[in-house]
Amino acid sequence: MSTTALRARRVRGKGAGLGLLAWLLGIAFFLPIAWMALTSLHSETDAATNPPSFAASLTLDGYREFFGAGGGASPWPALINSTVASLASTLLVLLLAFPAAYALSINRVRKWTDVLFFFLSTKMLPAVAGLLPIYLFAKNAGMLDNIWLLVILYTSMNLPIAVWMMQSFLAEIPVAVIEAAKVDGARLPTILGRVVAPISLPGIAATALICFIFSWNELLFARVLTGVVAETAPVFLTGFITSQGLFLAKVCAASLVISLPVLAAGFAAQDKLVQGLSLGAVK
Amino acid sequence: MTATTTAPAASPELRTPVRRPSARLRAWATRAPLLPALIFMIVVTQLPFVATLVISFFDWNSLYPDARHFTGVDNYQEVLTDPDLRHSVWTTVLLTVAVVLASLVLGLVLALLLDRRFRGRGIVRTLLIAPFLVVPVAAALLWKHVLYNPEYGLFNGLLHYVGGPQPDWISNTPLLAVEASLVWQWTPFMMLILLAGLQSRDHEQIEAARVDGASDWQIFVHLTLPHLRRYLELGALLGSIYIVQNFDAVFTITSGGLGTANLPYTVYQSFYQAHENGLASAAGVLVVIGSIVIATFALRVVSSLFREEVSRA
Numbered sequence: 001m002s003t004t005a006l007r008a009r010r011v012r013g014k015g016a017g018l019g020l021l022a023w024l025l026g027i028a029f030f031l032p033i034a035w036m037a038l039t040s041l042h043s044e045t046d047a048a049t050n051p052p053s054f055a056a057s058l059t060l061d062g063y064r065e066f067f068g069a070g071g072g073a074s075p076w077p078a079l080i081n082s083t084v085a086s087l088a089s090t091l092l093v094l095l096l097a098f099p100a101a102y103a104l105s106i107n108r109v110r111k112w113t114d115v116l117f118f119f120l121s122t123k124m125l126p127a128v129a130g131l132l133p134i135y136l137f138a139k140n141a142g143m144l145d146n147i148w149l150l151v152i153l154y155t156s157m158n159l160p161i162a163v164w165m166m167q168s169f170l171a172e173i174p175v176a177v178i179e180a181a182k183v184d185g186a187r188l189p190t191i192l193g194r195v196v197a198p199i200s201l202p203g204i205a206a207t208a209l210i211c212f213i214f215s216w217n218e219l220l221f222a223r224v225l226t227g228v229v230a231e232t233a234p235v236f237l238t239g240f241i242t243s244q245g246l247f248l249a250k251v252c253a254a255s256l257v258i259s260l261p262v263l264a265a266g267f268a269a270q271d272k273l274v275q276g277l278s279l280g281a282v283k
Numbered sequence: 284m285t286a287t288t289t290a291p292a293a294s295p296e297l298r299t300p301v302r303r304p305s306a307r308l309r310a311w312a313t314r315a316p317l318l319p320a321l322i323f324m325i326v327v328t329q330l331p332f333v334a335t336l337v338i339s340f341f342d343w344n345s346l347y348p349d350a351r352h353f354t355g356v357d358n359y360q361e362v363l364t365d366p367d368l369r370h371s372v373w374t375t376v377l378l379t380v381a382v383v384l385a386s387l388v389l390g391l392v393l394a395l396l397l398d399r400r401f402r403g404r405g406i407v408r409t410l411l412i413a414p415f416l417v418v419p420v421a422a423a424l425l426w427k428h429v430l431y432n433p434e435y436g437l438f439n440g441l442l443h444y445v446g447g448p449q450p451d452w453i454s455n456t457p458l459l460a461v462e463a464s465l466v467w468q469w470t471p472f473m474m475l476i477l478l479a480g481l482q483s484r485d486h487e488q489i490e491a492a493r494v495d496g497a498s499d500w501q502i503f504v505h506l507t508l509p510h511l512r513r514y515l516e517l518g519a520l521l522g523s524i525y526i527v528q529n530f531d532a533v534f535t536i537t538s539g540g541l542g543t544a545n546l547p548y549t550v551y552q553s554f555y556q557a558h559e560n561g562l563a564s565a566a567g568v569l570v571v572i573g574s575i576v577i578a579t580f581a582l583r584v585v586s587s588l589f590r591e592e593v594s595r596a
Binding site: 015016018019021022023025026027029030032033035036039047048049050051052096097099100102103104107108109110113115117118119120121122123124125126127128129130131132133134135136137152153155156159160163188192213216217219220223224233234237238240241248251252254255256258259262263265266267270273274275277278 | 310312313314315316317319320321323324327328329330331332334335338392393396397399400401402403404406407408409410411412413414415416417418419420421422424425426427428429430434435436437439440441443444467470471472475476478479517521524527528530531534535538546547550551554555560563564567568570571574575577578581582586
């Protein structure tokens with residue numbers, strides 16, 4: 001008896017040690033973000049000291065500077081562009097992906113696995129492979145520096161992921177529910193809107209969040225295809241690439257403000273995030 | 284609709300021809316919801332690639348548009364013999380392999396730790412996910428200015444306290460600096476996938492093995508790792524897809540300098556800054572060929588995962 005008790009205590013001791021290790025690693029991974037947050041609240045002179053000043057007084061000057069108080073470029077147009085591009089493309093993705101997922105999971109087309117793999121394969125085509133023709137097309141069509149071109153490209157970037165995710169969510173809906181609706185004489189739009197959508201709402205929400213995150217984060221297309229008018233938040237951030245010392249608090253404030261929508265969306269969808277990012281293959 | 288209603292009357296004695304028109308109609312009705320998405324993807328992703336393929340056979344600098352002419356495979360020859368480009372191929376391979384492997388191993392350690400019950404597990408999980416949720420450009424700026432800066436960066440600040448050296452991280456080890464920032468961003472992603480894998484383990488089997496006297500290490504090697512294999516493959520595959528295409532970190536931290544230019548950055552530079560449309564396209568096509576090699580392997584992995592999913596359903 002005493003040996004089992006001893007073993008149990010040893011196991012519990014080891015468990016506590018491993019729990020502590022997990023805490024330490026968690027803090028280590030979070031430390032850069034915490035440090036960025038602290039730096040964003042320091043004055044520029046306190047931010048740029050070595051060794052770092054932990055006890056410096058806090059100020060919101062970095063945030064005021066970021067929002068253009070010091071005469072710098074206002075981030076608002078870029079933030080609004082990012083919001084419009086991300087929301088519009090997410091909506092378009094859902095409108096296209098939802099019926100497609102229905103055809104790939106509930107009322108299945110023939111060779112549906114091949115179609116699914118076609119969608120996935122477009123994800124493996126590097127963005128740079130089509131960038132030049134898209135740039136030339138946009139230039140000739142007068143669509144450079146146009147937010148709606150980004151909306152179309154972000155939709156093509158997220159559509160494959162959305163189709164995969166949604167088909168895995170819809171596949172879980174019992175066929176009997178759909179059959180019953182059909183027997184009642186419901187046609188496709190009714191089935192999609194009134195039967196399938198309400199059941200799969202959590203899955204649709206998770207898909208929307210992930211599409212929003214990827215659109216919000218995108219840099220390459222936005223950098224090449226936009227300029228003054230349609231500049232997005234990540235492109236605005238690239239303005240800080242060469243900034244030296246003097247603007248450290250402002251850089252940190254900018255990075256945090258622009259990351260905030262993604263951090264909020266990601267924390268809200270923690271569980272669904274895995275399933276979505278692994279294209280529904282992991283549950 | 285008329286075809287479906289008149290067909291049965293035309294040949295009532297044969298069953299198969301009777302059903303064919305209506306079956307065809309039904310097949311189209313089944314396909315209809317899929318078509319908008321399919322057509323959209325083909326137009327927006329496949330057509331530009333075909334155009335890239337065509338442009339890659341032209342000598343075309345956008346600063347001298349009148350001198351544009353067909354050159355066959357010259358661009359490919361130039362791309363393959365250009366030492367800078369060959370170096371960027373090597374950089375891409377190094378960057379991808381190093382980041383995927385390091386973040387997989389770290390992610391596995393973290394997933395194993397988080398799979399256990401301990402006080403505050405939810406908080407630690409949230410802390411660990413955070414790096415993945417910082418906008419990539421912001422994360423790259425954070426590493427470049429806030430952590431790596433030799434004068435006021437956090438790393439040298441901490442080293443200062445212990446009286447250590449004050450290295451210039453980005454100048455001394457540029458590729459490693461980019462890789463470290465990417466490992467920090469991608470480890471949480473690997474951890475999430477592997478954690479999902481760990482939580483789908485058969486706990487009765489593990490209990491049985493423990494009763495039979497198997498040690499933690501034996502259980503890990505003989506039960507956990509084989510079970511995790513497919514999740515490790517999935518993490519490696521998805522990580523590779525994104526890291527091969529990485530642009531943000533290279534662009535932000537080193538601007539492709541100091542030998543850190545990977546293929547996406549090089550393609551970007553050759554058409555955006557050097558205006559060499561033909562060369563850039565040829566390089567782009569080569570990136571795609573490389574991706575197809577990875578993808579062929581990758582699709583096999585996914586389809587094995589997928590087949591299991593289908594058979595389970």
